[in-house]
Amino acid sequence: MTAMTHLTRRNFLGAFALPQGRAAGASTRPDIIYITADQQRADQLSCNGNAAVHTPHLDRLAKEGAVFPNAFCQFPVCVPSRTSMFTGRYPHAHRVGSNEARLPADEILFSELLQGAGYFVGGAGMLEQDLIRPFDEFTLTPGARPKQTPELSGLDRAKRSAIFSGPEERHRDVRCLRAALRMMERAAHPQFIHVSFHQPHGLVQPLERFARKYDPARIPLPESFAAGLATRGEEFQRAARKRVLSGLSRSEVQTIQARVYASVEMIDSFVGEIVNAVERRGTARNTVLIYQSDHGDYGGEFGLVDKSPTGLTDALTRVPMVIWAPGFFGPRGSHRALVEEVDVLPTIFEFAGLPVPRRVQGRSLAPVLRGQASEVREAVFAETQEDFSSKMVRTKDWKLIVHRHEAHELYDLRTDPGETRNLSGSHRPIETELRQRLETWERDTRA
DSSP, rough: HHHHHHHHHHHHTTTTTTTTTTGTTTSOOOEEEEEEEESTTSSSSGTTTTSSSSSHHHHHHHHHHHEEETTEEESSSSHHHHHHHHHHHOOHHHOOOSTOOOOOOOOOOOOHHHHHOOOOOOOEEEEOOOHHHTTTTEEEEEOOOOOOOOEEEETTTTTTTEEEEEGGGGGGHHHHHHHHHHHHHHHHHEEEEEEEEEESSBBBOBBBBTTTTTTTGGOOOHHHHHGGGGGGGGHHHHHHTTTTTTOOOOHHHHHHHHHHHHHHHHHHHHHHHHHHHHHHHGGGGGEEEEEEEESSOOOGGOOOOOHHHHHHHHHHHEOOOEEETTTTTTOEOOOOOOEEGGGGHHHHHHHHTTTTTTTSSOSSSHHHHSSSSSOOSSSSEEESSSOEEEEEEEOOSSSEESSSSOOOEEEETTOOOOSOOOTTOOOOOHHHHHHHHHHHHHTOOOO
């Protein structure tokens, strides 16, 4: 890092620093609880219309707060996506394009800015070292190795799922929950607590008491399961056939999805414990709680499970997002606005009464949550550099995916929400307009 870059960064962070630490009026700012699941689809919430999965606690928060069924991540891979969450910037701007990439030295994390504004910054669960760096305290709860043990019954390595039947306190997400609750209890206010659960990412490991609620034979699969890979491009098909998790039977996919649903209900119960802790200590009206996932999962789409090959279908880019802040806005229920994960940072900052840095590329959801606006944007965007180099623009009605080395994809989401009929080349005015939107987005968000 050059001296000039270091000076700029130091001055930038200094703008958020309180002259007398946390005593300088910071105690009036809200507590922020930021809960993330790993690899959960948007439709794996009952409040988003899925009657097969049970999420009563998140349903309650959605009813008393807001749920955004049209929330999208910006890169459907863990580290790039989480970097967008913590910087409020698109992947091509923050330059973290894989799970192995390091955070550039000039990128600013919102946890650093909250720290400078007087927040205790703590967390528990799983998070990359570059993103943990500014935390006052972070309890890592690494996962168990995928091997047959008394705690993991019926483990199938190929399908990356098992039922955890050992002592519950040994489960990594139970340890994450307990660490977060202890931190919430003893930390100073205002506090930012990031609770980063591992599930339902593979190795899928629901606790036994949740797993026995779900009969695999009763788990519905997407319509595109029957079509398999036939509706995808040649390059995608070749990449998919190299994966272990392709070519599975209906019953095999249902078994995996039953365990995923059980893991989702397990995480939902943990969210309930966190909310109960907030309400017991009497701080609910000065708390902002946000729940989301870093990316989705095929969940049987095109006959696939997991997230490989990394494409830009809604299965991978559409994520759950629930916001609950009873002291800041009333019940909004399900809101159809198109939102992105980069919107979390400016939303948190607006509720905390902090200026949103100019580098941030997301938009605050506070006006929508307060009933002052009905929409946030006309289109959402995503990109990937993993199996394919691709970029996506999506409105409520249409989606265009532009590939560097493969034929482009255009879908009419009104008649084909499963993205099985590629219309690229047959609706040229629409495709041209979407391509222009994509080029404008790339140009305006490069820095």
